[in-house]
Amino acid sequence: MNKIIFIYNAKSGLTQAAIDWAHKIISPKTYHCKLCSLTYGNLVQNSAWKEFLDSLKFKKIFLYKDQILKSNELSKSEVSCVYLKINNQYKLLITKDELEDFHSVSDLINSISQKLA
Numbered sequence: 001m002n003k004i005i006f007i008y009n010a011k012s013g014l015t016q017a018a019i020d021w022a023h024k025i026i027s028p029k030t031y032h033c034k035l036c037s038l039t040y041g042n043l044v045q046n047s048a049w050k051e052f053l054d055s056l057k058f059k060k061i062f063l064y065k066d067q068i069l070k071s072n073e074l075s076k077s078e079v080s081c082v083y084l085k086i087n088n089q090y091k092l093l094i095t096k097d098e099l100e101d102f103h104s105v106s107d108l109i110n111s112i113s114q115k116l117a
Helices: 014-026 034-039 047-055 096-101 105-116
Strands: 003-008 059-064 081-086 089-094
Touching (some): 003 034, 034 096, 034 105
Parallel strands (some): 003 059
Antiparallel strands (some): 003 081, 081 089
């Protein structure tokens, strides 16, 4: 099955989620995960992002930087990026640098949509 893989520049776990939540509120300009900042508000997933994800015909995988270290295929990946996996081949769809240039979730959605077309 084809997959779209989102890799966050954050660690997994409830404690880390609480730390990230506080960081986004206290100092959003220094928050280190652009993918998180674009797709999540302070508490919940952005509704436009959720709608977009629901429309994708791919299996969606969400990984955190501590999880990719355990993955042979993605262990050397940059964090805050998006991959496409088709027929066991990985293609970097959205780079970290591209994410840093996006100003809204709409920018991210439009870029992914264009690259998947």
